[in-house]
Amino acid sequence: MTAPKVLGGFVVNGERHQTAFQPHRTLLEVLREDLDLTGTKHGCELGECGACTVLVDGTPVLSCLVLALEAQGKDVTTIEGLADGPDLHPLQDFFAELGASQCGYCSAGFMLAAKKLLEDNPDPTRDEIRRALSGNICRCTGYIKIFEAVELAARRLRGEDATPSREALHGQ
Amino acid sequence: MGSDGTSGADRPEGKHMHAVDPATLQVIGKPWRKVDARSRVTGQTRFADDLKLPRMLFCKLLRSTVAHARIVSVDTSAAEALPGVHAVLRGEELPNTFGILPVSQDEHTLCYDKVRFIGDPVVAIAAVDEDTAWDACRLVKVEYEKLDVVTDVFEAAKQEDNRIHDYGRGGNLHRQEHLEFGDMDAGFAESDLVREDVFFFEGNTHLPMEEHSTLAFRDPDGKVTVMSSTQTPHYLHKALSKVLVDHVPAHKIRVIACPNGGGFGGKSDPFNHEIAAAALSIKTGRPVKITLTREEVFQTHRGRHPVLMKSRIGVTKTGRIKALDFETHLDGGAYGSYGTASTFYTGALQTVTYPVENYHFRGARWFTNKAPCGPKRGHGTPQPRFGLEVQLDKIAVELGINPAVLRRQNLVDAHSLTANWMRIGSMGLGTCIDKVVEGSGFLERWGKQPYGKGIGIACSSYLSGAGLPIYWNAMPHSGVQLKLDRSGLVTVFCGSTDIGQGSNSILAYIVAEVFGLEPQDLRIVTSDTDLTPVDLGSYSSRVTVMTGNAALQAAERAREMIVGPVADKLEVPKGRLTFAGGRVFDCEDPERGMSFAEAVQIAEAKLGTLGTTGSYRPPRAAARFKGGGVGPSPSYSYTAAIVEVDVDPETGIYKVPKIWVAHDIGRALNPALVVGQVEGSVYMGLGEAMMEEMSYRGNRFGVHKIPSMLEYKTPTSMEMPEVVTWIVEDPDPNGPFGAKEAGQGPLLPIMPAVANAVYDAVGVRVDEVPVTPEKVFDAMQKKARGQEGRYGPNELPSIEWPEPRRVRTPWQGGTGVEVEREATEARS
């Protein structure tokens, strides 16, 4: 059985896209394979890792379990849309600064989940950060640098001084 | 001077040590961003599955659904007839075997005679899209003649006639090693306390976030390019050359290792799917991509061997190890992989932390019908390290010595030889122990906290690269080429592969340091067998030391080329020229100088096109006996860790709130990267300690119980404790600027430290990894019933051992060869 393709339109990172795909294709597949937005990753395709996280109308969801059709007419933000032109988003800047992105495969998912957290809660505690990021798995970093990067990004977004601690970069 | 206050000055100087004056370092030792950080955080890093080419086909493998069987027939006709299918590849088409080690070339790209585990590939199909390839796989009919399934070492020993392979030591015994150093009887006789313990370390897997992926294509001129998520492009190139020998010659195969989305050892074998994609690209003339599903990643595995082990140890009243008798049984899974090396590794590094006066090692690796095991972070050494460190904890309790003190007072000497002829270089473990003990208040807390609260310590060591390559040859392990451009650009070419650990950045830091440039100014070209000189790969923590030394040599050679012409031009003695801040100048008159680009131009005008090479081979090992090739390393890193636990006595559930860890890195080329590696290792070790396990159902056809991200449990952001990290710098003469490894060592002490902390909390021993709540609970219940408060194995398979290879220890006046050979060598 081959269901006919349908024409889907969405706004991705502020740009309008139209593309035709079969109904069973997920947003993950269409973003990566049809729109060449390969910054969104996948590690399980079953909702079990968070690598495929994107924002749909501002809410972080798992693109491996959302049909592309369900994103029709919505606003999708991927990692490619996080930076402001050449200027890195504070999350990106501190992920880079602290090494919160080792292989980087999980980073897009973490940063998009964190973006929403910081919008809802500009001054989260470490515990709130843990919780907000508890749908994303990272196998490289041990999460600590990710927590620290989110904390620093929050500070900068609040307009406060955001300098990494000596211990974060040098150990004790 | 290391930050710990120990001095490197009285140590033998390595050939590069003279170049380092820590006070003047401009790049080394600073927390630079990684050179590719921007690309990683913006989603621009192109992993293998992100690649796409015109006319690309998608490949799927049909894998065996039975664990052990002879293949009677394979009917692919219906699959071939399915619209959209472009090619079907069958096993007989590629009869040559491959495997990572020359001694175990036991894999076929696709099985055609026999399948050995659930997931063994049988047919590969290339189609217009993945959906079609998947459908086509369902149309293939494979008839199997089922054989009995072997799922653990006891079964492997018992089912002697049901052989999984027809090579090895007979039955299902793949390897058997037997080594003896010194006089065991004398050692035990001199001991005040002798203990024997049996431990089990369950297998676990790397679980890189990126599922393996490969894109292969054929150029119009017949050359084949394979772009893959591999940690070892050079070895993949060798395997491709061997299997595809009738289709394309070695020099027409190009392997490009893509950035890896995590590796941890899981992408260091050449794999069926890589070769199948290459073969299908030849067959179809079109690009072919294959990306594994998560379940297939579990089947591809090559992770931690399950190891059953027995340790008999004799110590003095102060805890000095007089004799250590260690026996390991590795459950190897269905293929050889790195298993021969793994077997030796379960015996190699017991001696490099605390002096072992007499040492006896027996190691056996068994074939079983499970996904093949191989190297995972710490390769073969975490399992015996767990056994040894838990056993020492028990000894400390018996001797009434604090376990931190027991360790601290029994350390190997720096720049010494061990019983099994490992040559220790710098050794900062004492400082590491002091840091974590002081930071955690261990002495005040151990044994003194309320019931349920516990604290445990363990130490470890790991190699900075293997002393020998995987196939015997006299060529360098690592090569670097530098190209210096008139624009002032320095391009570094090296075969190494960045798997997230930052190896590209290390190349940049080292070369930038020598030229006084900023790391971001360089271009780093790596892991492309057509363009870059060979580096053996990102495994065994070899990259920083080996590529670093090669890069340093290449850079120093290039600097030497520039210095002459520039000195002439500036009319300054060569020795006064300094490279810093993008300039070359007279250190006594900094105004007198020029930009680095001008310096290159002057040198190029004088000498012609500028380029240099550098290469590295580890120093000759002291161990010269057969089997002594595994374990020697240019240097050893050291780690001490202390873990705190809170155990709920009602359930056995425990939490780990905090970990203190100190790692002797030699010198931190970039402290931020070191802290990152330490935290990542602690995390992964904690996963192994608490929950990770590759579990199979032996009674249900040998299926993997839980091949998914959800059910294969790994710690999440919720479980990750606070980690306090110290970087201890005790520069090693063999390392570039004194550096040693950081990527694997800090994982090792976590598992035993957790088990030891649980004992401190509730007084029971879980002599098994993972230390799960149900095991803690079970041991507590046994204790409450008046039985031994312990959960763990009691016995090993009983087998015959060949005569040991006997080697005298250095202090017995040995020479590093077997006793028999010593005699012949003396005669000649």
Added chain:
Amino acid sequence: MLRLPRFTYHRPTSAAEAVKIAADHGPASQYVAGGTDLYPNMKRRVQTPTEVIALSGCADLVGVSGSAAEGITVGAMTTLTSLEKDPALQAAHPALVHAASVISTPLLRNMGTIGGNLLLDTRCNYYDQSHEWRESISFCMKCSGDTCWVAPSSPRCWAVQSSDTVPLLCAVGAEVSLIGPEGERRIPVADLYQDDGIAFTTKKPGELLTHLHLPAVDGTWRASYRKLRRRDTFDFPVLGIGAWLRFDGDVCTAAEIRIGGAGSYAIPATKTAELLIGEKLVAGDAAAEERITAAAQEAFKPTRAMDNTDHFASWRKKMAPVFVARALRDCLG
């Protein structure tokens, strides 16, 4: 990449329209809410509807209405995140909010709905596996095969009730509304389920769950949910205890305890409840503590932990009394 099988997609804009589409297509069709249960199952080929009816366009199924005193109603399409963050629910039904907040992950809760959670498929680690994996056990009774590998001599399937809200909602006596080709009905949540791993709901073919009705809050009862799982995120319950106690002063006048994650439905711990009714139960009182511990012991027997989830089954069973006791203590004033 693991992909979905092919299907036709429908997107009705009201519950009535959805029911009609389902009726037209019969068993080949299935509703999808957040898709966090259905799509993984489809990717694993354990559920393969060829007609997928998305409920995301049905505005009449979303939202929280009513009052604590009269009873709050939650639309089936309300996401777990909205439920968790709803101020009225937080105030009136903290145990439900807690149960929802320990489901899966924040990302999945942004997608998953309460309706989907109520109708979550039962789970078993012989069943929640890919097509290829299941082929290697020749499939099982719940999908395409005839043996139950958990208990091969058993004539039934033992797949596990795994929704976190269900044990609690059964215990507190919540109700649900359904509409189907035969009209509307409203039933207790507890009656939505039956003790079978395959036919685990009493929902009729084509029936659509529209609303969840929570009991009125009158200050006479307290409830709690306690979950056992390996990690504090992602994991399904391997034991999920819903407890509800009604009091007259300090005396317990009614009790309902449901054991989830340990059988094919949320098992009532009847004996435990009986032992508590008529007893004086005050927090911190030693006698009450003892009574609770003793009553909780009775939860051991009905707990049917089998070797088809995470953790040793024997340990899970032993943990039932511990977790029941903890949930009961939560309910004391």
